[in-house]
Amino acid sequence: MKWVWRGLVLVLIAIAAVAGVVAVRTMTLRAPAAAAAVALPSAPQIDEAAAAARLGEAIRFRTISRTAGVVDDPDAFRALHAFLAQTYPRTHAAFTREFVNAFSLLYTLPGSDPAAAPILLLAHQDVVPVEAGTEEDWEAAPFSGALIDGMIYGRGAVDDKGSLIAILEATEALLAQGFAPRRGVILAFGHDEEVSGAGAAAMAALLRERNxxxxxxxxxxxxxxLDEPTTGAPVALIGVAEKGYMSVRVTARAEGGHSSMPQADTAADKLARAIVAIRANPFEGGVQDGPAGALLDALGPRLGFMQRMAIANRWLFGGMIEAQVAQTGAGNAILRTTIAPTILEGGTKDNILPQEMHAIVNLRLHPRDSVESALAHLRAAVSDIEGVTVEPEGDPNEPSPVSSTEGDAYALLAAAAAAHAPEGAPVAPMLVLGATDSRHYVGVAENVYRFQPVWARQADLSRIHGTGERMSVGDMGRMARFYAQLIAAGAR
Ligand SMILES: [Zn+2]
Known part of the structure; x- marks a missing residue:
């Protein structure tokens, strides 16, 4: 019976070894500390009330995007351009300004060292429309730019005239101090981000052309x-990648005919089975690496012992964490490519069996997938349903690559973000679930990041593109100081 004891001892040693690894990893889990390494120059004086008032003025120009390829009100854009030139004279004297695709604005301030790569700040001039019938639900009229209780109200207050005005407040304040950078500074303000980003694409092409x-x-x-769901505490989230966009048309074909004599398998049956099959085959998720892994690494040290243990030992608890994160729609969207059936169509009369029925399914592609691999995944899911095809619909966007969280650029951005977040709040990388103009600069800029230091509660997020969009006066000052420090430190 001696071999039984020997076996038991081996098992106990193995358990002890695993427990030891788990314990050591748990105790040594530290957030990546890049932020402290970069020293920031002090921010210039910013009159935040005046900056907020100028944001209010910018909101009054109805630079609305409704349809790709159509500038809804060209005069509104021209008036905004004139307002910017008049309001920020130092910037307009020092930077060259170019109109690209007629309404996008490209500003360039050369640096003293022409060999040094410039820094590039993006914002967009256009805004989404206000849904008809909801105007009365706003605390102030949606294009009033009114100041109520320390808040500027209006469409575009955050998305994205807040950034645009804050960037110009920053350059104006820096130039007033005699700012003369070593690196060049480029500002690119698109005019149709909300519909296509053609302006950004043209500006990116121009930069590429100029090398x-x-x-x-x-x-x-x-x-x-301010209330990040995992920690319940403030976190500065820096977007290091954004998801791709793709829709597909699922078509189910069957013999039509009179509904009094339906065959065993109708087009409706096939389409229903196809949607169930697609939804039952989710894309691969994962918390080991990628943006989700980096986010957990950054937040882990802030969490309780059990969560910290799980995060530090994802080799063992990865599946458990993934199942928990995937419980909410937003959590699941960070982990994987999502699948959303959005349109079902077919049939013309109640007594006719349709020969074709269709579904449109919208996908948001995680950086680990591609348009091609996603299409193959969907086709495989329905391969055993006869008469069902899956074809791309419209213009898909590939997911962006994931920008580095290790280099100097991220360290600088993390330091500036930390300086303008609540004391002690961690800075964490994040996957952006929507699309921004920045996707057009992938391959042009070495790294592409997505962040504005607005302090938001989760409950506020629905105001963006929704009812009651607003920016606090404090946030406006914070944004202007953030951009000023980032530009001064980045371009030195
Ligand atoms: Zn936007």
Whole structure:
């Protein structure tokens, strides 16, 4: 019986070894500490009330995007351009301004060292419309730019005239101090981000053509979330990648005919089975690496012992964490490519069996997938349903690559973000679930990040593109100081 004891001892040693690894990893889990390494120059004086008032003025120009390829009100854009030139004279004297695709604005301030890669700040001038019938639900009229209780109200207050005005407040304040950077500074303000981003695409093409390769590009996309759901505490989230976009048309074909004599398998049956099959085959998820892994690494040290243990030992508890994160729609969207059936169509009369029925399914592609691999995944899911095809619909966007969280550019951005987040709040990388203009600068700028230091609660997020969009006066000052420090430190 001696071999039984020997076996038991081996098992106990193995358990002890695993427990030891788990314990050591749990105790040594530390957030990646890049932020402290970069020293920031002090921010210039910013009159935040005046900056907020100027944001209110910018909101009054109805630079609305409704349809791709159509500028709804060209005069509104021209009036905004004139307002910017008049309001920020130092910037307009020092930078060259170019109109690209007629309404996008490209500003360039050369640096003293022409060999140094410039920095690139992005924002967009256009806004989404206000849904008809909801105007009365706003605390102030949606294009009033009114100030109520320390808040500027209006469409575009955050998305994205807040960034646009804050960037210009920053350059104006820096130039007033005699700012003369070593690196060039480029500002690119698109005019149709909300519908196609053609302006951004044209500006990116122009930079590429001129062989200008910015060190980093910074756009909107993420913010300081005061009540991040995992920790319940403030976190500055920096978007390091954004998901791709793709829709497909699922078609089910069958013999038509009179509904009094239906065959065993109708087009409706096939389409229903196809949708169930597609939804039952989710895309691969994962918390080991990628943006989700980096987010957990950054947040782990802030969490309780059990969660910390799980995060530090994802080799063992990865599946458990993934199942928990995937419980909410937003959590699941960070982990994987999502699948959303959005349109079902077919049939013309109640007594006719349709020969074809269709579904449109919208996918948001995680950086680990591609348009091609996603299409193959969907086709495989329905391969055993006869008469069902899956074809791409419209123009898909590939997911962006994931920008580095290790280099100097991220360290600088993390330091500036930390300086403008609540004391002690961690800075964490994040996957942006929507699309921004920044996707057009992938391959032009070395790194592409998405962040504005607005302090937002989760409950506030529905105001963006929704009812009651607003920016606090404090946030406006914070944003202007953030951009000023980032530009001064980045371009030195
Ligand atoms: Zn936007």
């Amino acid at each position: 200008i390769r910015p060190w980093f590009a910074l756009d909107e996309g993420m913010a300081v979330v």
